[in-house]
Amino acid sequence: MVKRLSMSGLLTAAIAAIGLASTPSVAQNVTPAAAQNEVLPSEPIYTPPSRGVPGGRVGGASRGTPNATIALPIIDLLAPDGHAGLTTNTTPTLFFFVSQPITSPTQFTISAATRPNPIIEVNIPAPRGAGIYSIRTADYHVRLEPGVLYTWSVSVVLDPKARSRDIVASASLMRTAPDPTLEAALAAQLSRRAGLFAQAGLWYDAAAAAADTAALDRHAALDSLMAQVGLVEPARYDRETVAAIRSR
Numbered sequence: 001m002v003k004r005l006s007m008s009g010l011l012t013a014a015i016a017a018i019g020l021a022s023t024p025s026v027a028q029n030v031t032p033a034a035a036q037n038e039v040l041p042s043e044p045i046y047t048p049p050s051r052g053v054p055g056g057r058v059g060g061a062s063r064g065t066p067n068a069t070i071a072l073p074i075i076d077l078l079a080p081d082g083h084a085g086l087t088t089n090t091t092p093t094l095f096f097f098v099s100q101p102i103t104s105p106t107q108f109t110i111s112a113a114t115r116p117n118p119i120i121e122v123n124i125p126a127p128r129g130a131g132i133y134s135i136r137t138a139d140y141h142v143r144l145e146p147g148v149l150y151t152w153s154v155s156v157v158l159d160p161k162a163r164s165r166d167i168v169a170s171a172s173l174m175r176t177a178p179d180p181t182l183e184a185a186l187a188a189q190l191s192r193r194a195g196l197f198a199q200a201g202l203w204y205d206a207a208a209a210a211a212d213t214a215a216l217d218r219h220a221a222l223d224s225l226m227a228q229v230g231l232v233e234p235a236r237y238d239r240e241t242v243a244a245i246r247s248r
Contacts, residue, residue: 002095002131002132002133002134002211002214003127003129003131003132003133003134043195043220043221043224044194044195044197044198044199044206044210044221044224044225045195045198045199045228046080046198046199046201046203046206046225046228046229047198047199047200047201048080048082048083048201049083049086049201050201052082052083052084053083053084053086053149053172053174054083054084054149054172055083055084055085055149055151055171055172055173055174056079056080056081056082056083056084056171056172057076057077057079057080057081057169057170057171057172057229058168058169058170058171059074059075059076059169060073060074060075060076060154060156060167060168060169071100072158072167073098073099073100073101073102073156073167074097074098074099074100074233075096075097075098075099075154075156075167075168075169076096076097076169076231076233076234077094077095077096077097077152077153077154077169077170077171078094078095078096078097078132078207078225078226078231078234079171079172079173079203079204079229080203080229081229081230083172084149084172084173084174085171085172085173085174085203085204086174086175086176086201086202086203086204086205087144087173087174087175087176087202087203087204087205088175088176088177088178088202088205089144089175089204089205089208090143090144090175091136091137091138091142091143091144092137092144092173092175092204092205092208093134093135093136093137093204093208093211094134094135094137094152094173094204095132095133095134095135095207095208095211096132096133096135096154096169097131097132097133097231097233097234097237098127098130098131098133099130099233099237100129100130101126101127101128101129101130102126102127102128102156103126104126104156104157104158105123105126105156105157105160106123106124106125106126106127106154106155106156106157107121107122107123107124107153107154107155107157108120108121108122108123108124108135108140108152108153108154109121109122109152109153109154109155110137110142110150110151110152110153110173111150111151111152111153112148112149112150112151113149113151114148119142119150120140120142122140124154126156130237131237131238131241132234132237132238134211135154144173144175145175146175146176146177147174147175147176148174148175149172149173149174150172150173150174151170151171151172151173152170152171152173153168153169153170153171154168154169155167155168155169156168173204176202179200182196182197182200191213191216193209193212193213194206194207194209194210194212194213194221194222194225195221197209198225203225203229206225207222207225209221210222210225218242218246219238219239219242222238223235223238223239226238
């Protein structure tokens with residue numbers, strides 16, 4: 001299940017059929033089975049780039065909390081660990097997972113080591129329920145330059161007067177030039193896009209393509225990609241949520 005965060009507010013949707021829902025914590029539309037004339041996409045296998053760019057993923061954590069009795073949410077960005085995730089998209093869609101509803105202010109930031117100030121730092125709607133959320137960078141007029149190492153993050157501000165207590169999850173991101181051979185294959189095999197992107201080491205493109213085809217494979221491609229890079233809890237949550245909805 002994926003929810004979408006945009007400048008207009010919080011929109012909830014199952015990846016399977018992007019549509020409005022009344023409750024953000026439960027997907028409302030999950031296609032029960034692929035049509036007979038559709039080709040089920042194969043499970044993607046993510047192959048890190050042979051010349052990986054230094055970077056990685058840091059899960060959300062806080063160095064303190066105003067109230068030790070309050071359970072803090074877990075935040076994980078859908079990104080590889082140990083190297084920067086790649087994209088060919090100027091305005092990629094990014095995904096993150098939260099383990100529980102968030103009531104504190106939430107921020108989305110993109111920065112680059114070559115710039116003194118963040119490229120963007122904005123408040124986004126606080127997730128109203130556990131699940132996987134998407135952020136369309138195009139909604140914020142962000143355009144990534146090729147060859148620049150970016151860091152993107154999602155932060156929960158527990159105490160505006162003590163920002164050291166923020167829960168911050170961050171990951172590396174770099175835009176790379178598309179391969180003409182890959183582009184030709186993508187055009188010919190739309191249902192295999194996630195696998196082709198993953199094989200080419202384009203993590204963020206593979207994750208977005210897997211989200212686009214979730215109606216066809218019941219979220220199997222996205223859950224597989226998450227599990228392959230160590231995002232065990234988000235993969236488990238999504239798998240169990242889809243299974244619960246299908247059993248109703």
